[in-house]
Amino acid sequence: MGNITLKMLAKELNLSTAAISKALKDSHEISAVTKLRVQALANQLNYIPNPYAGSLRQRKSKTIAVVIPEVADSFFSLALNGIESVAIEKGYHALIYLTHEKIAREKAILKDLQSGRVDGVLMSVTVETESAGHISELIGKVPLVFFDRVCEEIDTAKVTTDDYESAYNATNHLIEQGCKNIILLSISNNLSISSKRMEGYKQSLVDHGIKHRRSNIILCGNDPVKNYALIKKIMTRAPRPDGILATVEKLTTEIYLVCQLLQIKIPGDLKVVCFSNLTTAAILNPSLTTVTQPAFEMGKAAATILFKALEKKNAKLSKESQVIPSVLSLRNSSAGI
């Protein structure tokens, strides 16, 4: 009987939901007789008030949730700063939930958010997110804006960067620097951003008349030890790769350590470009050429869109999508000799 709603009580008694709500709160605006009628029916039907419903309707939780895979990646820590720059201005708390790239965690978190704990959600999906049922379910109840890692099939606002173009440009750059055998290191076959980066990489090879080899696209995981072993295996292949485009920041350390071990010189023997917002990119040995994503700006844009929806009734979130371009920051790891 937990499903009795204010609306049902209102219909039964031919009153507004607001009147029911006020009656249950013993408001002075409601007559004693009406209060008794409402209370009697509520008792009869065993109506259990949703403790969050009031705050939900009035947007009183004054909190938003940010659901992201991790914070060790500087893209996400910068995006969080962008999100909070808006949330703080609006007097909101941002609750950060980490999925650790696990779909089971993501589902549990989204279920928890259905309770009305927060007024809105900003989200980047996990590498395991293939279906979107759990997201659709939440969207009916709480406005949600994707940033970076989006679910294409869900009709809501999305803030992304130009993943296809930036991978295309980065691969062009490696080819122009003399690379002929370029490895693409990816972390997912599902993620929208991974697919787009892969397409950009492939198109650049095609446009330069370089045959694309499937064995040059490598799927890495979350375990640094396994990634290290995988990269080591690739770098002992014959013919040895002469370029790497890594689509995720955390692979940088393993690439550099493998090259130290195998005495492969960067950029002499191998040129490297990473999608990365590492502040240490400029002080690595050698300094790292990066696809620098507009992380702060993306977080800020996503939060701005969400608050627009929170402040306006029936705002159409799907019409608010934005693409903010990344920048190729040239440093020594891809320099010509």
Next chain:
Amino acid sequence: MGNITLKMLAKELNLSTAAISKALKDSHEISAVTKLRVQALANQLNYIPNPYAGSLRQRKSKTIAVVIPEVADSFFSLALNGIESVAIEKGYHALIYLTHEKIAREKAILKDLQSGRVDGVLMSVTVETESAGHISELIGKVPLVFFDRVCEEIDTAKVTTDDYESAYNATNHLIEQGCKNIILLSISNNLSISSKRMEGYKQSLVDHGIKHRRSNIILCGNDPVKNYALIKKIMTRAPRPDGILATVEKLTTEIYLVCQLLQIKIPGDLKVVCFSNLTTAAILNPSLTTVTQPAFEMGKAAATILFKALEKKNAKLSKESQVIPSVLSLRNSSAGI
């Protein structure tokens, strides 16, 4: 009149608070007459039920809060992983709140947590936290465990690392490598960890018969541009410093960039040790000697203590403090020539 509590109703009617609660929820366990008496008094006194009270008492929110200054620092991202490794096992959500080193944010967050939104709190205070009134207020309502940055005056569990000893050992190491004019870069005069690191640094100088100069202790801030300018100024002093102990990870990039600009060779002209958990420490130019903190273990230990308290009534949190030692990881930035 929002201060009428279940307890007051119970006293007035000579019933237990449990009976009052059940009566207000129209429980079958309570007689119709009692229900009417309770409801009448509740109406008369305008009793407003606390929507979170039920979940608080029953520990049903199944969430804990983690209140930390930032996530861009790898100490905190690793500590979060340690915390979540425990929370997930216990079936809990961890909500992460960022203070961005602002005391006003910290106060606002702790006030929000008083509502009973979470069952427990893990916390590292801001650089601005001087008084602890806002923390004491929360502690009466929700169990709280400090990790890393603690409030000494608050009587609750604290998980820390050996800040004094690790700064002492790091300074000893720099002196043994030949440094005579060592700068300490700090970020706070208030933080317990900063004071302890400073004391360890000073004691090492004393023990080696090196005169401590106040001008060698430098207070940095949150703005990388200002920190860069500050470090540049210090590195153009005569006589030029020959060693730096940085008590916070984020200063690494500025130290290295200043040395690049001024053509100061690390470790030839300047030896550097940082408190840092950067995964890129080993691939910097040169690789960085670090005080490596047991970040994951500290997060895990703090969460373990908190859940022990959540599972036991009246657990004495103050008796559960732990100190987990850091490790000095020697690399090239402090090598002898």
